Amino acid sequence: MAPAIIVWFAITREPLMAFGAVMGSTAFFIVQEFRNNAELKEQQLKEAHLSDISK
Structure with missing residues (x-):
């Protein structure tokens, strides 16, 4: 609002x-x-049970 x-x-x-x-x-x-997008992807990678190579 302030920039406007x-x-x-x-x-x-x-x-x-x-x-x-x-x-x-x-x-x-x-x-x-x-x-925000990077943080969301980071959370998804932490929760996924993938090997380090597939990340």
Whole structure:
């Protein structure tokens, strides 16, 4: 919600700052999703009864 407010107020005053806020927010959510996915896969590998080679 905060990035949307920053973009809303910055778009008329500083378009480059608004663009930076959007890019930063997008990058954050992409990285966060990669981390969540990696954590989920790690948990699945720990629970699976597979040999080290098949992991």
